[in-house]
Amino acid sequence: MSWIPSLVNLFRRDADYLVGLDVGTSRIKVAVGQERPDGALSMIGRHMTESEGIRKGEVQDQKRACDAIARALREAEENFHIGMELVELAITGAHIAAETHTGHVGVRGEGGEVNDADVQAAKDSASSCAQLGSDRTMIHVVQCGFDLDGGLPLVNPVGHLGNSLKAEVHCIHGHQGRVRNLPNCLCSKVGANVEVNEVVFSGLASALAVLEPEDKQMGAIVIDLGGGITEYVVYRNGAPRLSGTLAVGGEHMVNDLMVGLGIRQRNKARKLLHEAGGVMVEPEDRGREVVFSRDEILGARQQVYFLDDIHRILHERMDETLRIIRDRIFARNASGFDGVTVFLTGGCARLKGMVTLAQSIFDLQAKTGIPTGFEGQEDLRSPEMATAVGLVKYAHAQRLAATKRKRGMPNLIGRILED
Amino acid sequence: MPDGEGAPRAAAGRRAPAEKRVRIKVIGIGGAGVNAIDRLVQDGFDQVGLLAINTDSQALTNCMVADKLQIGDRITHGLGAGGDPDVGRQAAIEDAEAIEEAVRGYDLIFIAAGLGGGTGTGASPVIAKAARAQGALVLALVTLPFVYEGKPRERVAQGGLAALQDAADAVICIANDKLYDLAGEEASVQQGFAPTDAFLSGGVRKIWRMLTFTGLINIDFADLRAVLRRRGGETLIGFGDGAGSDKVARAIEGAFGSPLLSDPEVLRRAECALVAVTHGPDFKMSQYGEMMKTVNEKLGPQAACKLGPIVDEDCQDQVSLLIIASTGKPIESAASRSGRTLDGAIQTSSLNPTAPSHAFARGKGKFQQGVLNLNEVSRGAFEGADRTVVDGEDLDLPTFIRRNVQLRQR
Numbered sequence: 001m002s003w004i005p006s007l008v009n010l011f012r013r014d015a016d017y018l019v020g021l022d023v024g025t026s027r028i029k030v031a032v033g034q035e036r037p038d039g040a041l042s043m044i045g046r047h048m049t050e051s052e053g054i055r056k057g058e059v060q061d062q063k064r065a066c067d068a069i070a071r072a073l074r075e076a077e078e079n080f081h082i083g084m085e086l087v088e089l090a091i092t093g094a095h096i097a098a099e100t101h102t103g104h105v106g107v108r109g110e111g112g113e114v115n116d117a118d119v120q121a122a123k124d125s126a127s128s129c130a131q132l133g134s135d136r137t138m139i140h141v142v143q144c145g146f147d148l149d150g151g152l153p154l155v156n157p158v159g160h161l162g163n164s165l166k167a168e169v170h171c172i173h174g175h176q177g178r179v180r181n182l183p184n185c186l187c188s189k190v191g192a193n194v195e196v197n198e199v200v201f202s203g204l205a206s207a208l209a210v211l212e213p214e215d216k217q218m219g220a221i222v223i224d225l226g227g228g229i230t231e232y233v234v235y236r237n238g239a240p241r242l243s244g245t246l247a248v249g250g251e252h253m254v255n256d257l258m259v260g261l262g263i264r265q266r267n268k269a270r271k272l273l274h275e276a277g278g279v280m281v282e283p284e285d286r287g288r289e290v291v292f293s294r295d296e297i298l299g300a301r302q303q304v305y306f307l308d309d310i311h312r313i314l315h316e317r318m319d320e321t322l323r324i325i326r327d328r329i330f331a332r333n334a335s336g337f338d339g340v341t342v343f344l345t346g347g348c349a350r351l352k353g354m355v356t357l358a359q360s361i362f363d364l365q366a367k368t369g370i371p372t373g374f375e376g377q378e379d380l381r382s383p384e385m386a387t388a389v390g391l392v393k394y395a396h397a398q399r400l401a402a403t404k405r406k407r408g409m410p411n412l413i414g415r416i417l418e419d
Numbered sequence: 420m421p422d423g424e425g426a427p428r429a430a431a432g433r434r435a436p437a438e439k440r441v442r443i444k445v446i447g448i449g450g451a452g453v454n455a456i457d458r459l460v461q462d463g464f465d466q467v468g469l470l471a472i473n474t475d476s477q478a479l480t481n482c483m484v485a486d487k488l489q490i491g492d493r494i495t496h497g498l499g500a501g502g503d504p505d506v507g508r509q510a511a512i513e514d515a516e517a518i519e520e521a522v523r524g525y526d527l528i529f530i531a532a533g534l535g536g537g538t539g540t541g542a543s544p545v546i547a548k549a550a551r552a553q554g555a556l557v558l559a560l561v562t563l564p565f566v567y568e569g570k571p572r573e574r575v576a577q578g579g580l581a582a583l584q585d586a587a588d589a590v591i592c593i594a595n596d597k598l599y600d601l602a603g604e605e606a607s608v609q610q611g612f613a614p615t616d617a618f619l620s621g622g623v624r625k626i627w628r629m630l631t632f633t634g635l636i637n638i639d640f641a642d643l644r645a646v647l648r649r650r651g652g653e654t655l656i657g658f659g660d661g662a663g664s665d666k667v668a669r670a671i672e673g674a675f676g677s678p679l680l681s682d683p684e685v686l687r688r689a690e691c692a693l694v695a696v697t698h699g700p701d702f703k704m705s706q707y708g709e710m711m712k713t714v715n716e717k718l719g720p721q722a723a724c725k726l727g728p729i730v731d732e733d734c735q736d737q738v739s740l741l742i743i744a745s746t747g748k749p750i751e752s753a754a755s756r757s758g759r760t761l762d763g764a765i766q767t768s769s770l771n772p773t774a775p776s777h778a779f780a781r782g783k784g785k786f787q788q789g790v791l792n793l794n795e796v797s798r799g800a801f802e803g804a805d806r807t808v809v810d811g812e813d814l815d816l817p818t819f820i821r822r823n824v825q826l827r828q829r
Contacts, residue, residue, distance in 0.1 A: 055801065055804035056801065056804045056805070056807070058804070060804060094805060094807065228804075246807070246809070246814075247804075247805070247807040247814075248807055248814050251801070252801075252814070252815070252817075255801070255815075255817065256817040256818065256819065259817045259820070260817060260819060260820075260826055261826075306826075306827050308827070309826045309827055312819065312824060312826065313817070313818075313819050313824075313826070316817075316818040316819040316822055316824055317817070317818045317819075319818075320814070320818045320822075324809055
């Protein structure tokens, strides 16, 4: 019955679909959306499969990763009866780093009125401060804001009068070779026959998915706790100012459980993490046991684990992970974080006690980050879908910007990541 | 010299009572073997019985060891085995009685020999067999010929190695090329051989010290036997010393840089290991932790480890690390008989019940387990990926272990 999707495709314009592909260490997540005639984003659905060949968010075994990606895309096409041509791809890895830079230019627009060229020159001047090594490549230059002659911050200075224009940009960059590894898995030889439209840093995509404009304005820390790696992005005054990765994730917790409890099978430790996982050691855990039969089919000998041991092992891991991230974020500027909210996304955000733990470590309000800003498809509103949904929203925003530009509304392309 | 096992120093350390002392003899067989024990004499190491055995009477005369045994006089007329292992074997068989007499009454017998020649290759298996028959644990430390010595010599050596592996409890085998690599390209021929002797004699001395000094957690003869008496596999040994501010790094570098432990793949397959750390009273827990962390990482996840920290008053600002590991499988019957198997996960039975663990408890609540469990510390899922290191900490290792959090179920 493989002709059905292709037949259906005759009546659908594939380019209308917006596809987000998040190739994680544990799972591959595909989110599919569509732009409605009124311009709003409507989500069609999600597809999730086991991932292979990925370690700490990066390709470790290209063959297995390619196969797993091709399978995930094929299944998604069949599920939704669509054909995919273009995908947005999330990228992560320990090699990704970011800084915020500022640049100044003299206004050259007629009569001291800032024009597009001035804005671009200011941004270029700021991003050139990044001074990447020869083995680095820029992934994003996100414009954070402008000011004219030291005045109030401006989102869009075009048309304002002044002498000196200052631009602030957040530059996210990665290792030249390692940035290409994942996109390479999607080229034609995979058989998936899709093209990567853009690669987007996973942390940024997650933030796009869960943050409302007011969250960005008030300040937000988005921490995406994935299977192999954790990404974080800090928004202040409407724009990302700091981001990074820490190559610790759910697989570390699985490994910790294996070591701590003497579990030999990885799958069993994963199951234990899903079914009994929690990162706070509660008084009522004491004496409680988790019973696992060694061989579920044969019903052979049972193995008993203490719930407080499980929670203690996981608590130590997440406590450490969040503390490292907190220290990195607060190292720059420990004060002025009042009113900032911590959003937890990624599969590990669903672990019991995560919000409580994050709240106590950051001493800030914390919540689970749920993708928003679209209609339909409730199953996409879960923290582990944040990156994939964020990619779809990114593609949508980009398309909107392109449309507006066509209609003669200038200078919005750079603002995609702002609101 | 960081070595703490020289004769004058040893007397000052905490020695086991005389009646508990393990009776040890070191036998050098053939030219290379005799050279190695000569080195022991030169280093002033006389706490154990030394015996030089050779077919070549002239070589024996030149040797400094007091106790000598010339074998096969009727076959060789004191002229050596001429590179023929059959002659070496016959010579040992001919003097079986004298050999039997020489190996009687010892708990542990080291055999040092160079394989590829006549006497070392041919006589060593016979002597090992005789020693085992007399009830001793037999550990052979042998070298393989240089590649440039040619294929025939290599074949002879391999034949001798196989025979020795059958006859001895354990064989620690090093290729001369590897030792020569260590000495460096520019080393003279004599310097090239010096590491061979240093390796053989160093190994003997370190093991002697481990068995003789009472540690905070005692590694005893039964533990050594559990590591050496195994089915198949390779026996590995490495040791390193360090002194001064970077002593930990130097000792680790020495131990894991030594030719048998330098191959990370082999090390990863280790089934069990003894890790003895001899240090002065000023040695810090953090330094001990640092050392153990590295040992953790290098050994495979399945390796059962027994750690023995030994305090030697004379080792002020010095530390020495000895690792003996085996990739062999346990011998069931022997293990259960000795009741001290090191197999499997951490077992309190592998702890010497008399060994106090309170020494650890004093260290600010750190390392309260009697034995640190190294056997399951693994990179597991992260194999092949870059380590996640933040501020010098390897985050791939479980946090609860690095933070020393006690679990109920361990």
